[in-house]
Amino acid sequence: MINKKHISIYSFPWMIISAAAILLVIVVSLAVSNHNREKQYMSQILLEKGAALIKSFEAGTRTGMRAMGWNENQVQYLLQELADQADVLYIAITDINGRILAHSDPEQINARFFVKSGDQEALNPGESAKWQLTKTQSGKPAFEVYSFFNPFSGRNANRRQMGHLRQFAPRPGRAQQGRSWRIPDNSEENKQIIFIGFDRTPFIEARQQDIKITAIISLVLFILGFTGMAIMLIARNYRTTRQRLQDTSAMADQVVASLPVGLMVTDAEGRIVLHNPAAESITGLDAKSVRGQFADEMLPDNLAQLICRQQADKQIMEHELECIFLPGQKRVPLSVSSTGIINEDGAFIGSMVILRDLTEIKDLQQTVQRKEKLAAVGELAAGIAHEIRNPLSSVKGMATYFKARYAQDPEARDAAAVMVQETDRLNRVISELLEFARPSEINARPADINPVLDHSLHLVRQEAAEKNIDIRISKGQNLPHADIDSDRFIQCLLNLYLNAIQSMESSGILKVTSSPGTDENIVIQVQDNGPGIDRADLAKIFDPYFTTKASGTGLGLAIVHKIVESHNGRITVKSSPEEGTVFTITLPASANAATKEA
Incomplete structure (x- = not known):
């Protein structure tokens, strides 16, 4: 016959297993419930936002065409501006057959719209917004909201309001291939569908982070629960209880310390x-x-x-x-x-x-925002520069002509000379705009950084001498070579030198040093003893168009930052008012890391 002591010994493992199973079921249930709730919230939020964007776009289209006589070009511009949001991947308008009539990426117009199911009719769109989970052609996860698009539906579609807009409506019996967006009508063949794709990546990442944290907390609760139950069951034996209590305490401390x-x-x-x-x-x-x-x-x-x-x-x-x-x-x-x-x-x-x-997360967010800002500014700059440069040449030509024609009239001649000078300055600004907007093409080769510093300083010695500025260079020995495009990197250094020279009064000091850094990096410092930079401006000096100089364009340091990044390097700045400024460039060593002989 089995006594009660043996029964207690045999039942002890089963009690532990039962308790662990119960805790596991509770944790899994809570995790599944939280996952479904987050998915429901995401769907509801993005569907409501997508529906609101569709209504806003329809209202904007209707107002623009009714009150301001917009055509399809202005509607396309409105669509592109509406799509210029951080979480919007694309906005597209297609006909019932899936041909793109308008798109946030103009190059997609007249192409076949990518549908997850492969069949446009399978979407079954309606007047109310619907949604589906899909992926872009590049594989990026997207939450797609879609519905029929008709800015003049319902009470806004009376004949009197639509009469003056017939010129934009599709002509019956005429093929629409090769045409951009036109006003839809109520016929079945001319119905249009609007798609808005939202980026699901932040939701996916947040969900994964929640799952990770839930797993860690669940593990801690499981261990603490297991520990508490074990202590209760063996409390009758003082000596064993004391030893197990010490072990359990150490385990809990280690878990908490390792969180x-x-x-x-x-x-x-x-x-x-x-x-x-x-x-x-x-x-x-x-x-x-x-x-x-x-x-x-x-x-x-x-x-x-x-x-x-x-x-x-x-x-x-x-x-x-x-x-x-x-x-x-x-x-x-x-x-x-x-x-x-x-x-x-x-x-x-x-x-x-x-x-x-959240320090690293905030830094990453700022980096992403900066890159998005730079990309947008670059595209805008390229468009503006090309539009301005052609008429600018004509203005300069006319100013030069009047300067020669009225050479005997000092006032007219001086005015023409000012026009030529300002035209040249504006042309220089345009050149910097194009340089900033142009993709960085780096022809990198292993090179010794010290000769590059010597050559770049030689180019500014005359300008430094005119202001009686002393140039000092300190070159590190046995530095590893760096993969650089010498021409582009010299351009980067010249911008830093000229900024330093322009910031200093006479008898200043421009100091340039090269030295080995950590992890076989190469560190270059450009230091001046000028008036320094205000603390409030330090975070903005690499932003395009930010400048503290009356005649500056605000693109010099933005170009410097772009060139350094294209070399897989990084640039930092330290400055205090009246104490000068130090720019530090860190470059990775070449994979074929040869060193310079001492």
Whole structure:
């Protein structure tokens, strides 16, 4: 006969397995529920946004054609402007057969619109917006909203309003191949469909991040639950309980210490009882110094307010904050999740706060925004430059003619000379615009950087001598070669030299140094002792068209930044008013890293 002690021993593993299975089912259920809810929210938000954009575009088209006499070109421009949003991949209008009549990418007009199912009729569009999950031809995931497109449907389609717009309507019996967008009518063959594709990438990435965090927290809860159950079941044996308690405590500490997110826990009175290493790294506060202290005394006010102290609240609150934890510390962008901790009796015993450092994410967002801005400015600049340069040549020719014709009239001659001078300046600005907009074509070859510095400084010595500026160069020895396009890189250096020379008064110092960096990089510094740059302007100096000079174009440093990036390098700047400015360029060493003999 099996005694009760043996029964207890045999049942112990099954109890652990049962508890783990229950926790696993709960975690999986919550994860699936959260996934479905996020998918539903994404679909609802993007569908409503897509429907609103369709209505806005129809209203804009209707207003423009009715009040301002727009034609298909202006409608195409309106479509392109409407599509110029960060989360919009494309906007297209097709006929019922799938031929593109208007598109945010004009090159797609008259092409066959890519449909996921391959069959245009399978979409079954209607007057109300519908959606489908699809991918672009390049494979990018998209949330596509579509419906019939008719800006003059319903009460706005009376004959009196449509009479003067017949010139834009499709002509019966005439093929529409090779034509751009025309006003749709109510006939079945001339119906049009509008498609708006939204970028699903941010939602997918956010969902993956949520799944990752949920998995980590679930693992912590599973381990803590397993530990608690094990301690309860073996509490009768003091010696075994003590040993297992020590092991369990070490395990829990290791899990908490290994978490990739900061974790802080306070008791019911608001005293900090747990502050893991990740939280130390994020906040800069040592765990020993904050343990036992009140949270509102040690933490910034905006973070301390999120910690529950008196009222029990099981709801998880999500916030994004910028906090300063120590004097002189930079603001730290954080994603904060806080919740109350409730015991078995329903009593509030403390709060838990999870901190995630968003610094890298914010930096990546700024980098993406900058690249998008530069791309847009480049395209705009190229178009404007080509349109202005031709008539500019005629203006300069006429100014030169009048200068010669009225050579005996000093006032007229001087006015013509000013016109020629300003025309040349404007032509120089256009050249910089084209240089900035042109894709960087780098013919990189392994080269010793020191001769490049010598040659580039030789080109500005005359201009420096005119202002009595002393040029100093310090060349590092045994530097690895760098893969550079010498002509383009010299252009980059000249822009930095000229900016430094123009910023300094007479008797200034221009210092150029080259030295080895970390990871076999090459570091080049261009330093002056001019008036420096205001702190508020430092973040904008590489933006196109930003300048502090009265006659500057604001493109010099933008071109410098573009050239350095095209060489897979990076450029940084340090400056203080009245102390001068230092530009630092870091270039990777060549794969065939030869070194210069000393």
